[in-house]
Structure formats: structure tokens, C-alpha cells
Amino acid sequence: MSGGPRPAPGARTPDPDWNPTPVVPSGAPDDVPEAWFNLVPNLPVPLPPARDGDDGQPSRLALQRRIRLAAVQEQDASTESFLPIPQRVREELAAIGRPTPLLRARALEAHLRTPARIYLKREDVLPTGSFKLNSAIAQAYFAAQQGVRTLVTETGAGQWGHAVAWAARLFGLHAVIFWAGVSARQKLGRHTVIKLLGGEVYPSPSERTQVGKALLRDGRHLLGSLGTAIGEAISYAQDHPETRYISGSNLPHVLAHQSVIGQEVKAQLAALGETPDTLIACVGGGSNLGGLMGPYLADKAERGDGLTLIGAESASAPRLTRGEWRYDHADPEGITPLTKSYTLGRDYELPETHVGGLRQHSGSAVVGVLRSQGLIDAVAYDEAEAFETGSLMLRHEGVLIAPESCHAVRAAVDRAIEARRTGRAETIVACVSGNGALDLEGYTAHLGDGA
Numbered sequence: 439m440s441g442g443p444r445p446a447p448g449a450r451t452p453d454p455d456w457n458p459t460p461v462v463p464s465g466a467p468d469d470v471p472e473a474w475f476n477l478v479p480n481l482p483v484p485l486p487p488a489r490d491g492d493d494g495q496p497s498r499l500a501l502q503r504r505i506r507l508a509a510v511q512e513q514d515a516s517t518e519s520f521l522p523i524p525q526r527v528r529e530e531l532a533a534i535g536r537p538t539p540l541l542r543a544r545a546l547e548a549h550l551r552t553p554a555r556i557y558l559k560r561e562d563v564l565p566t567g568s569f570k571l572n573s574a575i576a577q578a579y580f581a582a583q584q585g586v587r588t589l590v591t592e593t594g595a596g597q598w599g600h601a602v603a604w605a606a607r608l609f610g611l612h613a614v615i616f617w618a619g620v621s622a623r624q625k626l627g628r629h630t631v632i633k634l635l636g637g638e639v640y641p642s643p644s645e646r647t648q649v650g651k652a653l654l655r656d657g658r659h660l661l662g663s664l665g666t667a668i669g670e671a672i673s674y675a676q677d678h679p680e681t682r683y684i685s686g687s688n689l690p691h692v693l694a695h696q697s698v699i700g701q702e703v704k705a706q707l708a709a710l711g712e713t714p715d716t717l718i719a720c721v722g723g724g725s726n727l728g729g730l731m732g733p734y735l736a737d738k739a740e741r742g743d744g745l746t747l748i749g750a751e752s753a754s755a756p757r758l759t760r761g762e763w764r765y766d767h768a769d770p771e772g773i774t775p776l777t778k779s780y781t782l783g784r785d786y787e788l789p790e791t792h793v794g795g796l797r798q799h800s801g802s803a804v805v806g807v808l809r810s811q812g813l814i815d816a817v818a819y820d821e822a823e824a825f826e827t828g829s830l831m832l833r834h835e836g837v838l839i840a841p842e843s844c845h846a847v848r849a850a851v852d853r854a855i856e857a858r859r860t861g862r863a864e865t866i867v868a869c870v871s872g873n874g875a876l877d878l879e880g881y882t883a884h885l886g887d888g889a
């Protein structure tokens with residue numbers, strides 16, 4: 439592409455000094471897939487639909503229809519397996535450096551003395567430091583197409599908020615971000631970057647919304663979580679009819695936008711003559727998992743136990759390993775519709791951790807189906823295990839990865855150690871969902887523990 443971004447119809451003209459030149463070598467738009475893969479029509483059983491509660495409250499589904507972008511609602515309702523990626527979005531995905539590299543972690547393999555081959559899908563090299571940009575660009579594009587000027591959203595670790603602020607800037611939009619308070623207070627560096635991008639940030643719970651005020655008044659969920667931030671973002675959109683609310687995980691369209699990850703891995707492994715035995719992703723809501731594994735669903739149906747899919751979660755939010763598969767709200771106040779996913783219950787007070795992206799009580803209904811049908815396995819790691827793995831990655835591969843991604847790599851390390859015992863030359867692919875440079879507080883705390 440040439441000459442920087444062009445304003446989309448209806449969008450404010452971007453600042454003249456804004457030039458989102460990619461910081462990593464970019465591919466050509468032709469290297470980006472032509473379509474996103476939609477998991478929903480490919481699930482072995484129908485996706486349980488979102489629904490309203492029978493508590494007499496105003497319809498949450500009607501509210502969602504009003505505050506969400508038209509294009510993503512269409513995508514969520516689509517029965518097509520492939521959703522075309524607009525050319526402008528393909529250009530921007532190429533400009534940020536897609537396809538991202540697939541790294542063979544040879545030094546880590548040597549350290550582990552394993553016959554396994556470990557491949558790492560490097561989403562951490564994207565300009566904002568995580569895979570979240572894949573969906574943020576798509577959603578900001580759809581917003582600009584619709585003539586929307588302001589996007590409101592929530593963020594857990596801050597990676598999604600950062601990506602939305604970046605993509606909003608690209609398309610001349612304003613971004614309002616509610617950020618799980620505990621995480622916002624830990625990550626002053628990321629806070630600065632979001633503000634430099636022009637984002638408006640509120641640690642949640644806040645006095646800014648009705649939902650935040652209610653939580654503060656009742657003294658509930660004061661640490662904040664992705665759930666409190668979701669509730670606040672929706673509440674803000676409800677009170678500001680000119681804004682549109684967007685999500686960075688859980689929903690079918692977000693998982694579809696992330697399918698560029700799995701489609702690229704397929705092509706990259708095929709070029710190496712490799713077939714994966716195990717695919718691993720960390721799980722908060724489930725979008726990098728859905729993005730990596732969705733394109734492999736047909737392979738899983740064909741190969742059964744020959745292909746293992748693993749979701750690695752935080753032991754502080756053990757949804758897939760210890761939660762229940764049932765209808766629940768995604769926020770503690772219950773402003774979201776009921777969706778069926780693995781949940782710890784909306785009253786579950788999540789402990790303080792440095793793994794903000796995996797710190798939520800419920801998640802994607804699509805991933806709920808995959809788990810309930812036995813298609814994905816789940817493991818949980820505590821913070822110490824995660825940061826030990828992050829330190830291992832830095833020492834052996836020279837890469838500082840996000841605390842969330844440490845969970846996926848930890849699961850890959852465990853498989854590789856098991857392969858040493860069995861002698862199996864297994865091919866393992868783990869998604870490195872993010873970079874850890876703006877999450878150093880967690881590593882610092884880990885060092886303080888005597889590591």
C-alpha cells in the first residue's frame with residue numbers, strides 16, 4: 439500500500455502527523471487471507487443463543503442491537519463458513535506485519551532436551567504488542583464505514599484497549615476505554631501509550647457510569663475485572679447514543695477476525711512440510727484460541743486424538759477447568775445478555791493478579807461448545823508458573839512475552855517435557871498472543887519473590 443491511511447467515508451480526517459508506519463516488515467495484502475473463518479456454522483452442535491433474563495429487566499438483547507456495530511451483528515448472525523475480509527482491512531493487516539512469523543524455538547527445545555518441535559506463532563511482534571490489533575482494525579474500519587465517531591470498549595490487561603486506541607486513531611475515531619482497575623493501576627506504561635494515542639481511559643469500577651457507581655456504592659468488585667469494565671462500557675454506550683460499543687473477545691465475530699492466525703499457521707506449517715500434533719493457546723474469553731484453532735476444526739474432526747487442542751488458563755480464573763457450562767451474564771451487574779459459556783459465576787470476586795487478560799469469570803459461548811463437546815482440553819497455571827516460563831523464554835529465545843502468553847508456552851513446555859519421557863517427536867504450536875514489555879510489573883513482582 440502507499441501514502442498512508444485514507445480516511446474512510448464518514449470518518450474524521452486523521453491527524454496529519456499520524457503515520458502508522460509498521461514497525462515490523464510488512465507483507466503484501468495478497469499474503470493476508472481473503473476471508474475470515476467463521477466457527478459458528480462449523481460447530482458439532484448449534485451455538486446456544488444469547489438470551490434475556492426472566493427478571494423483568496429491560497431487554498439486554500435489544501440494548502446490544504442498539505449499541506453494537508451493524509456489520510459485526512451481521513457477522514455474528516452469519517451461517518457462512520467464510521466472511522470476506524474487506525480489501526482495506528487486508529491492506530492494514532499487511533501493513534502491521536501480517537503474516538506474523540512462526541518461530542521454531544530451537545534454543546528452548548535444546549534446553550528442554552526434547553525430541554518435540556516447538557513452534558511459536560509470534561503475534562507479539564504486532565505494533566501494539568498483541569493479536570488484539572487483528573480485530574481492532576476490522577472493527578474500527580466497520581465503525582468508520584457506518585459513520586460512527588466514538589467507540590467505547592472494555593479492556594482487561596490493557597492490550598485490547600491499546601489496540602482499539604491505535605485502530606481508532608488510524609480511522610479518525612475517538613476511543614473511550616474502561617479498564618479493569620487493578621490492571622490499569624499496575625500498568626502505568628501502557629496507560630501512557632493509550633493516552634498518547636488519544637484514548638480516554640477510566641479504571642473500572644469508576645464514577646463515570648451508572649454501573650460503576652452501583653458497584654462502588656455497594657463495595658462489590660472494587661478491584662475491577664474485565665466483567666466490571668464490560669458493564670461500564672455498555673452503560674456508557676447506553677447513555678451516549680452517538681457511540682458504539684465494541685468487544686475484544688468472546689463473540690463469534692472476534693474469534694472470526696482472529697482466524698487469520700490459524701490460517702497463517704496452516705500455510706506456514708505446510709510450507710515446512712509439517713503437520714501439528716498439538717495446538718495451544720491461552721484463554722481469557724477465548725479469541726486467540728478460537729483464531730488459532732478454528733481453521734483446524736475439520737482436521738480435529740478427521741484426526742480425533744491425533745490432534746490435541748489445549749486451552750491454557752490462569753489458576754486464578756479457572757473457568758474451563760473448574761467452572762460450569764451454563765447461562766450467565768458476562769458482567770457482575772447483569773447488564774449483558776445471558777450467554778452459555780464456562781463460568782465461575784458473576785459474583786465470583788477474582789483475586790488480584792498480574793494476568794489481567796485471563797482474569798474474567800465467563801467467556802466465549804463458542805469455546806464453551808468446543809470444551810463441552812470434548813474438542814479442547816484445558817490446563818491451568820498459577821502466576822509463579824507463568825512468570826517462570828516467561829523468564830525461560832527470555833533467557834533461551836530472547837523474547838519477553840506477555841503474562842497471558844506465558845500460560846500457553848508453559849503448556850507447550852510441559853508437552854515437550856512429556857515428549858522427552860515418551861520419545862515422541864511431537865510437533866507443538868503455541869500462540870504467543872502478546873509482548874510483555876508493557877507488563878514488566880508482573881515480572882518485577884516475580885523477581886521480588888526470589889526467582
Ligand SMILES: Cc1ncc(COP(=O)(O)O)c(C=O)c1O
Pocket residue numbers: 568594595596597598686687688720721722723724725726727794795796840842843871872873
Ligand atoms: C496478551 C493477551 N493474550 C491473551 C488474552 C486473552 O484473550 P482471549 O482469551 O480473547 O484470547 C489477552 C486479553 O486481554 C491478552 O492481552
